[in-house]
Amino acid sequence: MTTLTPAAAADRTGVSIDTLRYYEREGLIGPIRRSAGGRREYTENDIFWVGLVTCFREAGLGIADLKGFVAMLRAEHPPQDRVAFLRERRTVLEQRVAALHRAMEVLDEKIDYYS
Amino acid sequence: MTTLTPAAAADRTGVSIDTLRYYEREGLIGPIRRSAGGRREYTENDIFWVGLVTCFREAGLGIADLKGFVAMLRAEHPPQDRVAFLRERRTVLEQRVAALHRAMEVLDEKIDYYS
DNA sequence: TCTTGACCTGGAGCGCGCTCCAGATCCGAG
DNA sequence: CTCGGATCTGGAGCGCGCTCCAGGTCAAGA
Numbered sequence: 001m002t003t004l005t006p007a008a009a010a011d012r013t014g015v016s017i018d019t020l021r022y023y024e025r026e027g028l029i030g031p032i033r034r035s036a037g038g039r040r041e042y043t044e045n046d047i048f049w050v051g052l053v054t055c056f057r058e059a060g061l062g063i064a065d066l067k068g069f070v071a072m073l074r075a076e077h078p079p080q081d082r083v084a085f086l087r088e089r090r091t092v093l094e095q096r097v098a099a100l101h102r103a104m105e106v107l108d109e110k111i112d113y114y115s
Numbered sequence: 116m117t118t119l120t121p122a123a124a125a126d127r128t129g130v131s132i133d134t135l136r137y138y139e140r141e142g143l144i145g146p147i148r149r150s151a152g153g154r155r156e157y158t159e160n161d162i163f164w165v166g167l168v169t170c171f172r173e174a175g176l177g178i179a180d181l182k183g184f185v186a187m188l189r190a191e192h193p194p195q196d197r198v199a200f201l202r203e204r205r206t207v208l209e210q211r212v213a214a215l216h217r218a219m220e221v222l223d224e225k226i227d228y229y230s
Numbered sequence: 231t232c233t234t235g236a237c238c239t240g241g242a243g244c245g246c247g248c249t250c251c252a253g254a255t256c257c258g259a260g
Numbered sequence: 261c262t263c264g265g266a267t268c269t270g271g272a273g274c275g276c277g278c279t280c281c282a283g284g285t286c287a288a289g290a
Contacts, residue, residue, distance in 0.1 A: 006267065017267085018249055026247095037256050039267055052221065059218030060175060060211075063247065079229040086226045093215050093222070096175075100212050103174030104205060106167065111201045114194045121237065132237085133279055141277095152286050154237060178277065 003033070003041035013050045020050065028053050028066050059093055118148070118156035128165045135165065143168050143181050174208055 010017045020042075024030040029049045032040040042050075056066055072085050125132045135157075139145040144164045147155040171181055187200050 016249080019247085021268095022248065035256095037267090039256075055214075055221055056218050057247090058214040060215070061218070073225070082229045083226055086222050086229070090219060090222045090226070093219050097212060097215050099170075099173040100175070100208050100215070103171050103176070104208050106170055107201050107205045107208070110188070111198055111205070114197045114201070131279080134277085136238095137278065150286095152237090154286075172277095 001043060003043055004047065006040050006042070009040075009042035009047060009050070012047055013054065015050055015054060023050070023053060026063055026067060028063065028070055060096055061089065061092075065089065065092075116158060118158055119162065121155050121157070124155075124157035124162060124165070127162055128169065130165060130169060138165070138168060141178055141182060143178065143185055175211060176204065176207070180204065180207075 004012060006017045006020065009015075009020060013020070015023075020029070020040075024032055029046060032042055032046055035041055053066055056069065061069075068085065069089065072082050077085075119127060121132045121135065124135060128135070130138075135144070135155075139147055144161060147157055147161055150156055168181055171184065176184075183200065184204070187197050192200075
């Protein structure tokens, strides 16, 4: 299977090498397989996971949340636990959207006022 | 005019006394009028501003952004500058909403999968 | 008047999420 | 074989947004 060097992985994901290592240390991705010499080799699947993590980070979820997320999807938790966890996260995101809409309304009001 | 003590203001706004002082230091609110003895007296208008700041903070705007916001609304900038600034912030918020929707889609997918 | 608690200031401390650094190792090109 | 660039590790540093603390002042009730 073809793999990516750290630099290539960083390039592909838009995440810095340092951050990739940080995510790995925190258990958000990987563990990444190593070459004989100890260098990381990122698989397509690893890259996919980085994408997931990035998606949630951009949505404002914290590292701790993501640890929970990863643990939940990996470990042998009953499906209902997973669903409960996922729904909880969804609620958090919904509340964020609501907060954003409130702020946008205020902005629109001001924009109207000054236009 | 009736005013609020720091404790009452904190209670009304849901923002800690320390944070109220912090916001004032940063120029996001106030300056708050003082009593003869040097204690802060928050007016209804001050409370309103705290609400605005809180609204934008909850939407994820940073302190620096809010400084710009406050400066823009207070100072004598031409209306078109204000509108441009406000529209820019709106774009940022729109992008955040988009990021949230992406993340929520992923969650929905997983929730579906485990349901 | 004395006590007590709210408030003052300036500055230190903290958790988060990276980001950077030193010093060592690996490895492909020449 | 040598050189240099990419990578390795552990740990320090940083910007943000508070949060807490010490040491002092103010003011209302007993």
